[in-house]
Amino acid sequence: MSESKSNCTCGSSQTNGILSTIPNHTALPRELQDEFNDPNHPANLICELCRLFYDNNWVTGTGGGISIRDVDGPNPNIIYIAPSGVQKERIQPWEMFVVELPDEKILRTPNDIPVELTKSYKYKHSACTPLFVSCYKLRDAGACIHTHSQNAVMITLLYEDQDVFKINHIEQIKALPRLQYNATTGKVDKIGSLENFETLVIPIIDNLPHEEDLTPTLNEALIKYPGASAVLVRRHGIFVWGETIWKAKVYNEAIDYLLELGVKMKLAGISTIKPE
Amino acid sequence: MSESKSNCTCGSSQTNGILSTIPNHTALPRELQDEFNDPNHPANLICELCRLFYDNNWVTGTGGGISIRDVDGPNPNIIYIAPSGVQKERIQPWEMFVVELPDEKILRTPNDIPVELTKSYKYKHSACTPLFVSCYKLRDAGACIHTHSQNAVMITLLYEDQDVFKINHIEQIKALPRLQYNATTGKVDKIGSLENFETLVIPIIDNLPHEEDLTPTLNEALIKYPGASAVLVRRHGIFVWGETIWKAKVYNEAIDYLLELGVKMKLAGISTIKPE
Amino acid sequence: MSESKSNCTCGSSQTNGILSTIPNHTALPRELQDEFNDPNHPANLICELCRLFYDNNWVTGTGGGISIRDVDGPNPNIIYIAPSGVQKERIQPWEMFVVELPDEKILRTPNDIPVELTKSYKYKHSACTPLFVSCYKLRDAGACIHTHSQNAVMITLLYEDQDVFKINHIEQIKALPRLQYNATTGKVDKIGSLENFETLVIPIIDNLPHEEDLTPTLNEALIKYPGASAVLVRRHGIFVWGETIWKAKVYNEAIDYLLELGVKMKLAGISTIKPE
Amino acid sequence: MSESKSNCTCGSSQTNGILSTIPNHTALPRELQDEFNDPNHPANLICELCRLFYDNNWVTGTGGGISIRDVDGPNPNIIYIAPSGVQKERIQPWEMFVVELPDEKILRTPNDIPVELTKSYKYKHSACTPLFVSCYKLRDAGACIHTHSQNAVMITLLYEDQDVFKINHIEQIKALPRLQYNATTGKVDKIGSLENFETLVIPIIDNLPHEEDLTPTLNEALIKYPGASAVLVRRHGIFVWGETIWKAKVYNEAIDYLLELGVKMKLAGISTIKPE
Structure with a gap:
């Protein structure tokens, strides 16, 4: 990790270029708000770890990716995937693609999220x-x-x-x-x-x-x-x-x-x- | 980025050598106070990114510079430019030069800001x-x-x-x-x-x-x-x-x-x- | 320390994979709660220093270890030891093994801690x-x-x-x-x-x-x-x-x-x- | 600065090994409390910069030192000097030696500070x-x-x-x-x-x-x-x-x-x- 980036993003506002003027996620459906209140929700862990990986120069310049299967959740066949082409250190929990295995059925995409949160940005599935x-x-x-x-x-x-x-x-x-x-x-x-x-x-x-x-x-x-x-x-x-x-x-x-x-x-x- | 500086400035007070005893920006005109309440205002983004770039050893020793055009604002011909010769990681939103394209008309300089904020420091336009x-x-x-x-x-x-x-x-x-x-x-x-x-x-x-x-x-x-x-x-x-x-x-x-x-x-x- | 990791963990939630859904330590016995209110308690210092060492790439990947003897405490023969095989930057004060010298009598292990905090994870003594x-x-x-x-x-x-x-x-x-x-x-x-x-x-x-x-x-x-x-x-x-x-x-x-x-x-x- | 240390000390408690159980500085004389409320007081700036220098691997292991002359203060002949042999990233404003030039008259040493803050540690003048x-x-x-x-x-x-x-x-x-x-x-x-x-x-x-x-x-x-x-x-x-x-x-x-x-x-x- 000698090549690591040294940015401390911990104090930075989590302003995504796309989502930047949204101070909180009250625009989300109530059930997603509730989900994202759990810091160990897979979508939140993806955000937390992407910030950590960014600091290591592992996912700078929109590079890299991450996916978590909800192994401890009600349906362990559900996987969360960070979207493609966005700044990994600034993604928000509602920006994940949610897919059910084994048929890879898409349960939710960030394109389903209220446009006031996504500013109509068209998210792409991770090529990974x-x-x-x-x-x-x-x-x-x-x-x-x-x-x-x-x-x-x-x-x-x-x-x-x-x-x-x-x-x-x-x-x-x-x-x-x-x-x-x-x-x-x-x-x-x-x-x-x-x-x-x-x-x-x-x-x-x-x-x-x-x-x-x-x-x-x-x-x-x-x-x-x-x-x-x-x-x-x-x-x-x-x-x-x-x-x-x-x-x-x-x-x-x-x-x-x-x-x-x-x-x-x-x-x-x-x-x-x-x-x- | 192996050459990166590793300072975490996130917790540091944003005390500029020049502006250091000013705890807040209530000395600013009301309209600027309102502008700077938006974390995605170009002047605020310049400050945020300069701290990030400083942590990468990209703008230490007053080096480097940054400018943002207000592409999403009411007048996309307006550009914000960080001043010359100051500590990039400690600049404040009111320290920007504001210029209108294409005639490069100067709309505001930090030298127009109340002296209690600038302590009469004479800001220079970035050579960039x-x-x-x-x-x-x-x-x-x-x-x-x-x-x-x-x-x-x-x-x-x-x-x-x-x-x-x-x-x-x-x-x-x-x-x-x-x-x-x-x-x-x-x-x-x-x-x-x-x-x-x-x-x-x-x-x-x-x-x-x-x-x-x-x-x-x-x-x-x-x-x-x-x-x-x-x-x-x-x-x-x-x-x-x-x-x-x-x-x-x-x-x-x-x-x-x-x-x-x-x-x-x-x-x-x-x-x-x-x-x- | 050119090899240092650059993660700023300061703002991260201290969520251990094991303990992750526990927002605070009210499940602990009152006396341990009181002990851990002292930021200089050996168990707290181990947590603080492990985060610092992690940032230096000294204990990543569950590597490394640390032990403190309670030299200023009521019984200076008591030593605190971080457990084996866990993420060092995310350990919690109640996860320590507590041993009394010279007979190496085990006074407390994290396996004695309420299971709602440990989720029944079976902690192992550090091989160190x-x-x-x-x-x-x-x-x-x-x-x-x-x-x-x-x-x-x-x-x-x-x-x-x-x-x-x-x-x-x-x-x-x-x-x-x-x-x-x-x-x-x-x-x-x-x-x-x-x-x-x-x-x-x-x-x-x-x-x-x-x-x-x-x-x-x-x-x-x-x-x-x-x-x-x-x-x-x-x-x-x-x-x-x-x-x-x-x-x-x-x-x-x-x-x-x-x-x-x-x-x-x-x-x-x-x-x-x-x-x- | 490729050799830089990457610790983020911003979130760490400023616990000095010596002073560690003191949560605040109310033990200080009122006038020093007032002085230290100014984040730009030389003693505070020394603390802030030592944390920054520590993150760069410039003053680890108690190495290095720093001194500020109070050029903007009432007496610009007064200099503040960080003490010798202590962890530079954890020094507190009351731990400075204060000396008046040109005769190098010692105005205050951390050894004059209430012992509940210094725990009777005997500070040494910096060899620098x-x-x-x-x-x-x-x-x-x-x-x-x-x-x-x-x-x-x-x-x-x-x-x-x-x-x-x-x-x-x-x-x-x-x-x-x-x-x-x-x-x-x-x-x-x-x-x-x-x-x-x-x-x-x-x-x-x-x-x-x-x-x-x-x-x-x-x-x-x-x-x-x-x-x-x-x-x-x-x-x-x-x-x-x-x-x-x-x-x-x-x-x-x-x-x-x-x-x-x-x-x-x-x-x-x-x-x-x-x-x-």
Whole structure:
């Protein structure tokens, strides 16, 4: 995270360029007002974490994205997705797309919100949506984080001829889950955590002009590397998921720490795989 | 943004060295008080964004500048400009120069403000003013941002023999507009966004002792590179503009991200133009 | 601290993934409520400092740990320890393990706290506990800080063939204590501060799969290097202690500053030991 | 400022390890309470700026120091000095040493403050005091800032065989004052600002074990380099002064920006003096 942005947005007004003159959300339907009073509502957590990720230079310039599945809510098949092309650090809880799995039925879009809140801005579905859905379907994820972390991009450039990034014998590896393909259920199970000496393997897939076109190669990587809890996209960024949003956040932090370290090691001529 | 300053100014009193003992702005004429109650007033946005830019080490030491055209206001020909030589992170909304285009008629200066607020400090017009005006006139900009970003300065030093910075095949390029010269109107139109594989070209002009003297070469660059949404000034910094202040902010963030990456790539011996 | 994370958590809700829907701590027994009203209660200081350390990228991804002995309290043998595996920047005062020395009697664990606060999460004792206890017993420490600072990890990688890190002739060395083994008492006494020209020596021990297994080598290092106020763990991080939590904090800051400088010096080909 | 610390201290309680259980300053004499109600009182500005400098990694680990002369107060010969050896980001306004020039008469020390505020901690005069006094006497400074900035230390290491750091043809140089020795008055006058193409020269003096022993060489440098607005201390840090605290702050920011750039240029093999 040496590349991190250092803006403290905590005191800033949450004025979105689009929504900027709206001081509160009383224009919302009463039930949404009630929902958004809970700071742990997925829509509020997306806003909170986007501000945090912005401060890390992970989602500046409208980059990156995030989605949370309401694993503890009345319907755990409902997912919330931040919209495309907006300033991530300034999004508001009513700006989310709400989708029900497995049929990807759209339950609510920010375009359904009173125009006095959206100023008639036409929100677009995140181009990451099919990638997030892959993580939900193939990995039973509870949340998925996509960043444009410079550490992620640099690693894919420093290892431009490799289709995986590997690192071992670093303590922080312990923060990551040990995953195993279960032939009986066809699912990937979490069976504890990695040991510090084990090799963390993160597949790298090549970027394509349209983010949604990454879905087949992402799916391939998810199947080929059942032990992976993230996928790097070369010259683009990274996708990280977890059982819950808090696990996804922790995995993303631990992986970015390891990518940062990996960049430094490579530039200093130190192998990220410890010699025997 | 690896060079970013990390000050959290959010909790600091906004005490300007000049205006420091004034706890509020009740000394202002009633109409200005009313104007400044709107957090999205251009003068307030300049203050908010200068604090953000300061935290990124973009405008420390009184460096840099910013101007917003009141595109959504009653008179979209009115532009607000931060004054010269003051601490950017501590400016107050009443310290702006207010100018009407196209004749650059000065409507208000901070020197018109009650002396109990200015302590008789004599404000100077930003030396960037003619450069901002060029962006307004030649590009119909809604805002213009000028920073002393170290990434910008380093790129111009690492490519000291080049008159452009070029980068392609990086996802973040998508955040930038595709611009095209329209021979019929003589204007530069935004016709969508760049693709990730396309080459972003940012012209580099040489610095001169007086900022206003950069105007002719800036104008030349604006005409020669209709696709450019920014101009680098060697050993100095960068000018970035957009249709609105929020677009200008996003473009500036995306470009600085790409300049930061460009510096790292160059130092690591990786071409910013992907080999075929 | 160039590796620092830049998140401003100050404005964030202190919502732990586990405890997230609890707006206040009225569910706590009255006496704990009263205790936690004191901002200088060790449990509160652990929370405050963990947020600070998180912002430095020292404890991201649930990494690192901290323990405070209640040196000014009614029973200075009581130590507070942050739990294992939780987000360090979001811990709450009631989540600490409370242990009495020298017998390491467990007085309270977060698993004793009302389930409406813990949501039945099963807290685990920090794997660092025996290492913290070593510092308390062998060094009479008042607090012990453990970080995964990238400067610490990088130094141990850049000096992979060394079992100490040494630096001298840097002003910041003065912030560190001069320690001396007292043969009469068998204790290590603080006898002032180091001089700027003196050599700071920090032993490096090798990492092991289980943190608690580091205890014997940590103890060896504590005995072999009575002058050391910290121990580096290769490919892992650092342990720093002090007479009080504030001293430990200051020593940790000064040492991280010196490790950061040491990394830069090494990469620039400058010896951290000044040539005669 | 790439080395900057990223802690957001804005939301932290200002609990000093020493003063920690005092929630407010009602224990102070009424007149001091009244003084400290002014956010621009020199003692308050020292506290505010120390928090800012801490966030930049300039004064971590109790390093660095700051002094302000009350240039706008009833007695402009009074100077406020932060104490030695305390956490700079947590000092309180009543912890300053107050000294009257030119005889350096001590008017107040934090040791005169009610013990319920100081908990009988014995404050020590800053070892920088004679250096600050030199800047006040030889340069009529209104404030003096001393940091342990890693950019400052690294420049003195990268130019270990030089007794000055020089840089030219960088825009940020314009933020610094043009100073000239006036043979008639024997004083150094500010006669405007430097041009961007001019060479900024900052003398480097060698460090000594006792900070106060630097006074003779600092004085020599002040006399030998009348154009200098700062002095680097090798393997230690920098002293920067200005006509007022705000000027000193701006000069310090601009110089640190140039030192950061200078380090990068040197490491990239680019001369900080532009070839003809």
